[in-house]
Amino acid sequence: MSDTKQTAAPFQTAKEAVDWVVRFIPLVGIKPGLERMQRIMELLDNPHRRLKFIHIAGTNGKGSVCSYLSEVIKQCGYDVGTFTSPYIEKYNERIRINGENISDEDLLAVINKIKPVIEAVAEEHGQPSMFEISTVAAIEYFARVAYPDFVVWETGLGGRLDSTNIVTPIVSVITNIGHDHMDLLGDSLEQIAAEKAAIIKAGVPVVSAVEQPEVIEVVELAAKAKHATLYLMNRTFRYETLSVRENEQKFHFTGPFRTIPDVAISMNGGHQLKNAAVALMTIEVLRQYYAFLAEDEDLLRAMNRAQWPGRLELISQEPRILIDGAHNPEGAQTLTEALKTTYSFKKLYLMMGMLSNKNHTEVFRHILPIVDTLILTEPEWHKKAAASDLAALAERLLAEIGRTDVEVIVEPKWKTALETLQRLTAQDDLAVVTGTLYLIGDVRSWIKHQSDSEKGW
DSSP states (O other): OHHHHHHHHSSSSSHHHHHHHTHHHHHHHOOOSSSHHHHHHTTTTTTTGSSOEEEEESSHHHHHHHHHHHHHHHHHTTOOOEEEESSOOGGGEEETTTTTTOHHHHHHHEEEEEEEHHHHHHHOOOOOOOHHHHHHHHHIIIIIOOOOEEEEEEEESSSTOOOOGGGSEEEEEEOEEEEEHHHHSSHHHHHHHHHTTOOOOOTEEEOOOOHHHHHHHHHHHHHHHOOEEEEOOOOOOBEEEEETTTTTTEEEEOSSSSSEEEEEOOOSSHHHHHHHHHHHHHHHHHHHHHHOOOOHHHHHHHEEEEEETSSSSEEEEEEEEEEOOOHHHHHHHHHHHHHHOOOSSSOEEEEEEEEETSOOHHHHHHHHHHHHHHHHHESSSSOOEEEHHHHHHHHHHHHHHTSSEEEEEEEEEHHHHHHHHHHHHTTTTTEEEEEEEHHHHHHHHHHHHSSOOEEEE
């Protein structure tokens, strides 16, 4: 009987396993550094060396680029693993194979396997964070269970000290650089860019859509130091917008190897044209460097099919409710531009919940000029910003721009706030829920499934 106890699996269900992983969010938080990851990989016999990674960093757009790439690779007949964060509703979303979430059975088996290793490293080097454990689980699953041909690999935060940076990819991607996580990455765009450009590896090609001159310089220097060829938007490759309407945008793509005309995407917002072009350039690099086979018919079908939950996603028709995880100034600017150019409405009702460490002022500056009613609430998360504090800031900024016609409603309970949003929004109006993805995940899960989302980054 004692032998049975010694060999019994530590967890019996996937829920038990996930509960163990996510318990380290508030206890450990974010722990930058690769020492723990390096030791864990050694103890697991370096499973990451078996895989071909496409490593993606950037302030915004990472998830969308991951979606385009994963869909193209799958449609072209390859098996593709995808690791993204944060998840919107369920932990399993962060680890996917061919667009399907890791099964509870596989997740349980993988976490049971890595748990003793995590605990051993915790004794030596301190407790690994939730994100580190999740990264290890993804690597172990892809390397020894799923065996994908390629892994689309999104950074969690920054790049240099992010746990995903344990890998040497076959292509590196830097979508863009903006003002986010400045408390951890630096207080200037150059500092943030340096952190993200640290995913560039020796001799590995880089695709990027960074635009600011000072950021381009940082990325160029990092690529040059690593002898990595840089494919830069508006220099090496570009896109030309053909048409824009809700749920369909068309563009021409021109790269160094060929032109791809009449590309259609169904994701909304002008920023998605950039994300799609970055994805196409990355696929072109795979074709040139790694003999990736992509028939144009499959490529174009995949680009049009790609979707990314929680980003300009219409989740209800009566009333029309759009959700978008715009939690930093650049995200808010993108959302505002999309609302102006893509969507039609009589009145705009906007519900927002934010974390306390975000740049609320600049987010508001983008969105307040077009809002008719603002409902401020709070996500169910320990770092939430108080709705009353957000309201005070919003009212001050509204006064500065002379908007005395905007109604500001404070409702800390997000479900009550959502009910208010639904009640106020008429048939010709548009309701938008934005801010932290913790709120977006809860609202999406509640409207679609009448259930709360799981919580975790």
